[in-house]
Amino acid sequence: MDVNTRHVLIAGGGYVGMYAAFRLQKSLRKEIRRGEVTITVVEPRSYMTYQPFLPEAAAGNLEPRHVVVPLRRVLPDVQVITGRVVGIDHAEHTARIDPRDGAAYDVHYDELVVALGSVARTLPIPGLAERAIGFKQVEEAIQLRNHVLDRLDVAESTTNEETRRRALSFVFVGGGYAGVEALAELEDMARYACRYYRNFRAEDMRWVLVEAAGRILPEVGEDMGRYTVERLRKRHIDVKLNTMLESCVDGHVELSDGTRLDSDTIVWTAGVKANPVLAESDLPRDDKGRLPTEPDLRVVGAEHVWAAGDCAAVPDLTGPPNAVCSPSAQHAVRQAKVLGDNVARALKGRLLQNYEHKHVGSVASLGLHKGVAQVYGIKLRGWPAWFMHRTYHVSRMPTLNRKVRIVADWTLGLFFPREIVSLGSLQRPREEFERSALPRQFSPPASRSPELESAHAGGRPEQDGK
Known part of the structure; x- marks a missing residue:
């Protein structure tokens, strides 16, 4: 690289990284x-995932x-x-x-944008790491959809009632956006799929939402949260x-209220934390591990470093004193645009602008044609809230290409039934080949007749007179 060239390194390619x-x-x-x-953008995946649409992707409403x-x-x-940024030496x-x-290597930068986002905040609960699945990436959404449909196939095919009950039990931990929307969309899909099964009914399924607090969806307000619980x-x-997961060893779920059940499906969406890579840096962090920033998104006490999104504590200029912006897509996308413009201004020696955006409200989907919303103080529920959820998020989706494809998926869904095919083998693509490639030792039983031997070999037993 030319010594006169200024290098901007963006750590992370999610909302903030890509938009910036x-x-x-x-x-x-x-x-x-x-x-x-x-x-330069460094990101473990070659794409940005629009997380608000993961529940719809998991339910099959979107490709x-x-x-x-x-x-x-x-x-x-x-x-x-x-690749991954695994350390920062500012x-x-x-x-x-x-x-x-390949081997790890160092990259020099002149301006650093930290857009590492957040990771699932887990607790030392027995069995959690071995049995649960998160819901932050498209891979997890696809795997969860395939898994739920696969459990319906298991329940249909088994004669063991204990196995059936276990397969038809689904536990979601966390009552925020991710947990509620994922559960609602997948339950809606599974209930629809039950019409194609004979050995159990939709009422035989058990869906459980576990939340440690006394309410769910705090972003849409207390009234809408109570309404969501009722629906x-x-x-x-x-x-x-007011219930916590205490253990899920081998799928045996134990809750703090005394509930005990066996489940093959445990989904963990109980909060997030700043990316732990920040701890492998010499950058300043607050008590939650985030990078504190100025209103113009420069990191406090670190020149030429910028941050936004879930890994940053950005002052909320529209809120009370010392308030910081909530970790939401609404803020992340807008912060990224200001951040990108400010880095460009800094490189050109121009004045920077502060990030200021009043949170207009929140919307959440509860399945097909169902939702809740609170926007500018106006409370909506049912179909209007669901429509607002779709309209808002498709408007935030990057590129016209993706907008058109998403609307096309929704339009086709108006005329054709849901796809309820489980492609669980996608997670095990070599299983059938390995089964065929393994050497077999086959010894036919001594009692087998020559006619059966001929049939097994692909021939046909001879019949008299032919």
Whole structure:
């Protein structure tokens, strides 16, 4: 790299990383072409996942490929490294990169954008790491959909009642957006699928939502949270408030209220925490492990470092004193645009702007044609809230290509029934080949007749007179 070239390194390619890179690419296109600035994005996946659409992808309302955006396609002027940032040494202006394959190496930067986001906040609960699945990535959404449908197949095919009950029990831990929307969408899908099974009914399924607090969906307000609990319970979903998961060893779920059940499906969505990679850096952090920023998204006490999204504590200028922005897609997307513009301004020696956005409200889907919303103080429920949820999030989806594909998926869904095929073998693509390739030792029983031997070999037993 030319010594006169300014290098902007963006750690993370999620909401903040991709949108910030997109704004930088647009603002600095002339400088990029003249070789004065280079931009690099480091992300473990080659795409950005639009997480608010994961529940719909899991339920089959959207094609999973349509809720992700390929980074290299939307960032043609940006170098995309498929790997992880595993350490940051800001004193030396270097970041340690662990690529998908090969040895780790250091990358020097002039400006650093930290967009590492968050990871699932887990607890030392026995069996959790071995049995549960998260719900933050499209891979998890696909796997969960396949798993739920596979459990219906198991319940249909077994003669063991204990196995059937276990297969038809689904436990979701966490009453935030991810947990409630994932449970509601998958329950809606599974209830629809039950019409194609003969050995059990929809009423035989057991869906349980476990929440440690006394309410769910705090973002939509207390009234809408109570309404959501009522609607879920009317669908025979067991909503347990003020309850914690104590153990799930071998799928045996034990809750703090004394409930005991066996389940093959345990989904953990009980909160997030700042990416732990930040602990492997010399950057300042607050008591929650986040990077504290100025209103213009510069990290406090670290020159040439910027941050936004879930890994940053961004002052909320529209809230009370010392308030910080909530970790939501609504803030992340808007912060990223301001961040990208401010980095470009800094490189050009211009004045920076502060991030200021009043949270307008929240929307949540509760399955097909069902939802809750509170926007500008107006409370909506049912079909209007569901429609607002879809309208808002499709407007936030990057690129016209993805917007059109998503609307096309929804339009086709109006005329054709749901797809309820389980493709669980996608997680085990070599299983059948390995089964065929393994050497077999076959010794036919001594009592087998020559006629049966001939039939087994592919021939036909001879009949008299022929």
